[in-house]
Amino acid sequence: MVNFIPWDSQPLELWSEKYAEGKQIEVNGHVIHFIEKGAGPPVLMIHGFFLDSQMWSPNIDALAEHFHVFAMDLWGFGYSSREPMDYSYQLFAEQVLGFMDALAIERASIVGQSMGGGSAMLFCIQHRNRVDKLVLVDAAGMPDNLPLTAKFLNIAGIGKFLMGLKTNAIRKKNLGDFWIHRRKNLTDEYFEQATRFHKVEGTGQAMLSILRKKFFYTLCDEIPKLAAMDVPILLVWGAEDKSVPLERGRELHNLLPTSRLEVFERAGHVPNYEEADRFNSLAVEFLKQT
Numbered sequence: 001m002v003n004f005i006p007w008d009s010q011p012l013e014l015w016s017e018k019y020a021e022g023k024q025i026e027v028n029g030h031v032i033h034f035i036e037k038g039a040g041p042p043v044l045m046i047h048g049f050f051l052d053s054q055m056w057s058p059n060i061d062a063l064a065e066h067f068h069v070f071a072m073d074l075w076g077f078g079y080s081s082r083e084p085m086d087y088s089y090q091l092f093a094e095q096v097l098g099f100m101d102a103l104a105i106e107r108a109s110i111v112g113q114s115m116g117g118g119s120a121m122l123f124c125i126q127h128r129n130r131v132d133k134l135v136l137v138d139a140a141g142m143p144d145n146l147p148l149t150a151k152f153l154n155i156a157g158i159g160k161f162l163m164g165l166k167t168n169a170i171r172k173k174n175l176g177d178f179w180i181h182r183r184k185n186l187t188d189e190y191f192e193q194a195t196r197f198h199k200v201e202g203t204g205q206a207m208l209s210i211l212r213k214k215f216f217y218t219l220c221d222e223i224p225k226l227a228a229m230d231v232p233i234l235l236v237w238g239a240e241d242k243s244v245p246l247e248r249g250r251e252l253h254n255l256l257p258t259s260r261l262e263v264f265e266r267a268g269h270v271p272n273y274e275e276a277d278r279f280n281s282l283a284v285e286f287l288k289q290t
Helices: 012-019 060-064 089-102 117-128 148-153 158-164 169-178 188-199 203-213 223-227 248-253 276-288
Strands: 023-027 030-037 044-047 070-074 110-115 131-137 234-240 258-266
Touching: 012 188, 023 089, 030 060, 030 089, 030 234, 044 060, 044 089, 044 117, 060 070, 060 276, 070 089, 089 117, 110 117, 117 131, 117 223, 131 276, 148 158, 148 169, 158 203, 169 188, 188 203, 223 248, 234 248, 234 276, 248 258
Parallel strands: 044 070, 044 110, 110 131, 131 234, 234 258
Antiparallel strands: 023 030, 030 070
């Protein structure tokens, strides 16, 4: 692979100049990259682990026809800052608050996938007055176990070695095993777009740090607080999700009396990509309801 650019090799500023499609602001001393489109009621989109704001590319334009859409990169991902941080749901909830304050967004509906869904739930619990509605896509937070691959990457030295290999194979296998259900959807174009930011220095360290903190499934004490709130919630789940199984989605739905669960039978961990048209229609309909 003569033209292969090693993972974790490119300065953030240089890579951002080449590929970042959005804007940048500074919050709490750290850069946040975000994509902004549309006009109307604000909708904030938060990506999950391993991905960045690009994961919403099949959805942003459809939502932007009705809403003022902001798709942000969490710290450690995309084209946002990579400084060593105490990665956690709490950090990301604080990032969301700082982001909304910096852009004078008084209230917004929040769309969050996986880790981004857990972050959205915690933010809503802590700042209910800033949230209109929640759309939770295969959201993490319920008690569960890390997939075997993640446990393997947590072994000292192994994760850094594997993530640094000059090959696409490790990441393609990860996406095929745990993110994308229908292999035909794991195209070369999707892979390149989804993992481009992994070339930025510090990305692997950030992801391994998050895996080792094992906070994905730690909201069991907070979710009952969300259940006591009147926030409208749309749960979207891929029936073939191997990362956060549908069973967790059904349990979450049973705990949240204001939630509605929609199951995408032919999708995995990112149903907003594998069945984008259906997702866009559902999300717009739900977010427009008064």
